[in-house]
Amino acid sequence: MSQGTQQAQASQRFVLQLLDPARGHAIQTWQFDDRAMIRIGRSDDNDIALGDPQVSRYHAEVRSHGNAWELISMGRHGTFIADDVVETATLEDGAILQLGPTGPKLRFLLARPQHEEETTIIRNGPALSEMLQLDRGRVEQEAREIVDSPSFRRVQDLAGELRKKKSSSKDPTEF
Amino acid sequence: MSKIISVHSFRGGTGKSNLTANLAVAVARTGRRVGVIDTDIQSPGIHVIFGLTEDEIKYSLNDFLWGKCSIEQAAYDVAPKIQRESAGKALVVPPFHLIPASLKQREIVRIVDEGYDVSLLNSGFHDAIERLELDYLFIDTHPGVNDETLLSIAVCDLLLVVIRPDNQDFQGTAVTVELARQLKVRDMMMLVNKVPPDLETRALRGHLERTYGMPVPGVFTLNFEVVQLASSGLFSLRFPEHPFSRQIDIVAERITAAPAV
Ligand SMILES: Nc1ncnc2c1ncn2[C@@H]1O[C@H](COP(=O)(O)OP(=O)(O)OP(=O)(O)O)[C@@H](O)[C@H]1O
Ligand SMILES: [Mg+2]
Numbered sequence: 001m002s003q004g005t006q007q008a009q010a011s012q013r014f015v016l017q018l019l020d021p022a023r024g025h026a027i028q029t030w031q032f033d034d035r036a037m038i039r040i041g042r043s044d045d046n047d048i049a050l051g052d053p054q055v056s057r058y059h060a061e062v063r064s065h066g067n068a069w070e071l072i073s074m075g076r077h078g079t080f081i082a083d084d085v086v087e088t089a090t091l092e093d094g095a096i097l098q099l100g101p102t103g104p105k106l107r108f109l110l111a112r113p114q115h116e117e118e119t120t121i122i123r124n125g126p127a128l129s130e131m132l133q134l135d136r137g138r139v140e141q142e143a144r145e146i147v148d149s150p151s152f153r154r155v156q157d158l159a160g161e162l163r164k165k166k167s168s169s170k171d172p173t174e175f
Numbered sequence: 176m177s178k179i180i181s182v183h184s185f186r187g188g189t190g191k192s193n194l195t196a197n198l199a200v201a202v203a204r205t206g207r208r209v210g211v212i213d214t215d216i217q218s219p220g221i222h223v224i225f226g227l228t229e230d231e232i233k234y235s236l237n238d239f240l241w242g243k244c245s246i247e248q249a250a251y252d253v254a255p256k257i258q259r260e261s262a263g264k265a266l267v268v269p270p271f272h273l274i275p276a277s278l279k280q281r282e283i284v285r286i287v288d289e290g291y292d293v294s295l296l297n298s299g300f301h302d303a304i305e306r307l308e309l310d311y312l313f314i315d316t317h318p319g320v321n322d323e324t325l326l327s328i329a330v331c332d333l334l335l336v337v338i339r340p341d342n343q344d345f346q347g348t349a350v351t352v353e354l355a356r357q358l359k360v361r362d363m364m365m366l367v368n369k370v371p372p373d374l375e376t377r378a379l380r381g382h383l384e385r386t387y388g389m390p391v392p393g394v395f396t397l398n399f400e401v402v403q404l405a406s407s408g409l410f411s412l413r414f415p416e417h418p419f420s421r422q423i424d425i426v427a428e429r430i431t432a433a434p435a436v
Contacts, residue, residue, distance in 0.1 A: 033373070128374075128382045132345050139346065143353035146320065152354070155293070155322055159329030159358055162297050 014069060016048060019105040026107065037063045054100025062091065075099060177304045179312045180430065181331035185347035187318040189337045190368040196224040197411045199313045200257055201427030203268040207310040210250065210272040210303055212236065214296065214327060215317040216286055219276035224406050225253045229278050237277040239299055240291045246302040250274050260412040272307050293326045300330065320351060329358040333430065339369045340379060352387055366393040366426065393426040395419055
């Protein structure tokens with residue numbers, strides 16, 4: 001992937017909404033910013049992971065293609081747009097994809113969603129686990145230094161006494 | 176059975192005071208008698224959120240620690256102020272006691288310089304619970320690790336650790352959590368505040384729960400409305416439908432649902 005294509009994607013945003021099977025309203029919304037490609041499937045490492053038996057572990061991808069977004073289906077049970085099974089298709093704004101003949105439905109939108117708080121935003125930054133990391137060795141060492149200090153010992157002893165007092169004050173004669 | 180809840184963060188400015196005030200009020204709304212004590216003697220602040228002004232404060236926690244008054248003399252019933260905060264809707268809460276620390280610079284300097292007997296602080300907690308008949312006592316602590324903070328961790332029934340998704344908070348918080356475990360803290364939960372709105376909440380919660388080994392019932396996003404209120408009131412009463420307020424309700428429910436120790 002060249003620097004150029006990534007930059008070209010930066011302004012393109014899209015949203016996928018999981019639709020309620022009975023009533024058709026959005027029950028979950030994912031917004032994708034700055035992404036050249038996303039994956040949909042049953043496996044946890046997809047951008048949209050759906051635990052439905054009709055969904056294959058890696059069921060479909062949405063990839064940027066020129067100025068548009070393209071769906072690539074890989075699922076065993078197929079992907080349907082307007083009742084047609086598709087292998088690759090350019091996604092129109094508002095298109096509804098169905099994963100498997102009677103599986104979950106997703107709506108594709110180029111616009112922003114209206115309800116911010118029910119949105120799951122996937123950003124293309126570093127993974128959380130890389131961003132927020134602990135140096136466990138250092139944590140232990142720092143904690144040990146404090147625990148070994150006289151003032152910590154004092155508090156620890158005091159807390160121990162206070163707890164003893166507290167539990168002995170539960171003596172029925174006190175109440 | 177009454178409960179002591181300590182709210183702590185490794186670094187300052189994480190939102191401890193605002194979270195404490197809003198959680199305490201949410202618990203009081205369920206009919207419990209609640210007290211809040213400001214043990215952040217060096218930089219007191221929670222009284223501002225409740226609208227308690229300097230001229231209303233005759234005695235403070237400092238006076239209690241100097242033996243000048245009893246703890247209940249340093250307690251102010253702010254229930255009427257809380258009721259006034261509720262936008263339009265009638266709200267009734269039981270007596271709600273706020274125990275502020277002194278706002279007088281001279282008194283702050285003196286207590287920081289001279290120090291005080293931390294076991295007296297513990298007596299203050301227990302006197303407050305007994306004499307004000309509290310169901311819950313919330314302790315707003317000074318950030319970082321010092322004697323009074325360690326003591327309030329050691330004697331509480333539940334420690335709420337406040338963190339921001341920031342690497343500086345991350346490492347220091349792990350040290351504090353380790354110390355809390357050494358002090359045999361009874362129960363711990365984590366609240367994450369000031370989360371950038373584009374961070375995925377579930378992934379963040381999972382990552383924190385795995386890293387620190389405790390539940391993270393509240394995830395609060397960084398938002399303009401809280402900034403704008405600038406600690407001048409109780410956010411969750413003014414904006415009850417806001418996602419921030421809904422997280423407050425979830426955490427408060429979790430606090431009151433926990434079995435008595
Ligand atoms: N979720 C939030 N979004 C935006 N601003 C917030 C949020 N939570 C708290 N703040 C703001 O951050 C500032 C610090 O909050 P607060 O005083 O509650 O933190 P603190 O941890 O008690 O600080 P200190 O360590 O100084 O006692 C306040 O101006 C408050 O309005
Ligand atoms: Mg504070």
